[in-house]
Amino acid sequence: MALTRVADRLSAVDDQNLTRLGFHADDRRDVALAIRRALGEPAVLARVQLVADQLGRQIGKFEGNTDPFAIPNDFDELDPEVLDKEWGVGILPLLALLATADDVAAFHAARGIDPAISTASLSDLGQQAWVHRRTFDGFGLHTYGWMRIAWSGALYWLGRLQFNLTRYQDEWVVSTHIPESGPLTPQACADSFRRARAFFAEHFPEHPTTRFHCDSWLLDPQLVDVLEPGSNMVKFQQLWQLDGRQRDGDGDALFFVFRRRGEVDVDTLPQDTSLQRAIVAKIRSGGHWHVCAGTFDQDRFAG
Template identity: 60%
Template sequence: MTGGAELAARLSAAADDGALAALGFRNDDRDDVKLALAAALADRERMAEIQLLADRLRVAIGRIDRETDAFDVPAAASDWRGVGVTPMLALLAVADDVRAFHRSRGVPPEISNRSLSDLGQQAWVHRRTYGTFGVHTYAWLVTAFSGNLYWLGRLQFNLVHRSDGWVLSTHIPESGPLTPEAVDDSFREASAFFAAHFPDYPTELFHCGSWLLDPQLAQVLKPDSNMVRFQQRWNLEEEVGPGDADAIFFVFRRRGDVDRSTLPRDTTLQRAILDKIDAGGHWALWSGTTPQAPFRAVHA
């Protein structure tokens, strides 16, 4: 990005309702984004911070193997108009650069837009979690805006390098039932997509690291539940860390020191999560893999 005039032009263009809808912003968040954009455009110091972050983001685009986090957020930006709003505007500023990288890889526009719509999705998650406008998952969003996260059907995928080679890391956005059919479709689409658009990063395995892979879930949910059937797909590798915070966040959309007595117990899953923690037990994060071969198209 060459200078302040270009940044201002990009941020002005980002205030368009259609552009914000394409990035996944819902109505309430669109209004707040437009207010933040107007405030930033009138604030020279804020524009300098956005420029700094946008420049760092641009360097990361296409760096599938990047090791550093592009979001070293200036301290002054931490609570301006809400948590993470300054880096959110930097993401808006580089969206077209990410789309250009997608085009260079032959990624269809509809997949490009769906993948970048995780920005609006994360703003919605933030509002559900804290009741305010912002985004607290900006470190995660760097993956999408580096060109290494693709929303394919029900699931999201990105390339990750491990000691045994490249794998497709699998992520589960909050976007509907996790049915076996939807997962199968996503696995098939991902296998074909990455083979076509990232052939220089060959993969044989899907990988997942999540509290959803905790074997204890199968002890408290019905065997035919979507979550248990999802878990049973994976060859578990190891327990990788504590999972209580993730379980509380993904099931109840709460962060930090949560008063569990205020949380709903309307579903079997909600009750199972809380009952175990209240009884002194804990959930864990597990990692696992499953082969791609069954989901690859066979050509005569």
């Protein structure tokens, strides 16, 4: 991808493109401003080009990728800390993702993937910018590392849930993610699991899978003790057979429930729901939440 191609692609981005990619109005305005600024700064555009090149090379590669957002040791024209200070967190990676969205869509099309599924999956870029705004009250993209999964062509938004191909315990699995997009009802989840089972078998037959996988703080068994037995979250958790491993999940719980990062004064958090109250009570008492991993057989949602 030549430097002029990235410039041309960014120049061609309009409000319709950004809406299709899931950007909210405030973020669409700020993306347009960032594009105009980047097009006038050759060193910045070169940085965007570098990331875009790496992203493009990793489309279709679902494991063993390098970090496309890392600045190589010999690329010293721009300092990462200066970029974040002068531009905002993740703005240049966001522009690189934006410049390569058509390449990912072309990969989807070559796999015979429904354009509606392609558009929904790529719209996670705008969703993540919206998450950043809600978390930090400003424009940015602090989850750009997560976006590498979608831009590799591994991640798809199928109904209520998102799924991606990945390796787990020496086999390919379909990993499950829970975007913030409505109630986590058993019916909606079942529909997504059925769709995912058929989708990956059809479009990625070279990576046969038999299990769904999930790695999330929502699989922490302690949630069963604080939520209603018939709640959507408890029913979702009961699907999974845990592997026994866990890691600290306080940060995940605070981020996904309250959209807070870093040091958080729990006394300032809203206490409007039973889940919010449970998260705060556990941390305030000196306890901790955990991220757990589990799997279940895809045949549970056959047909």
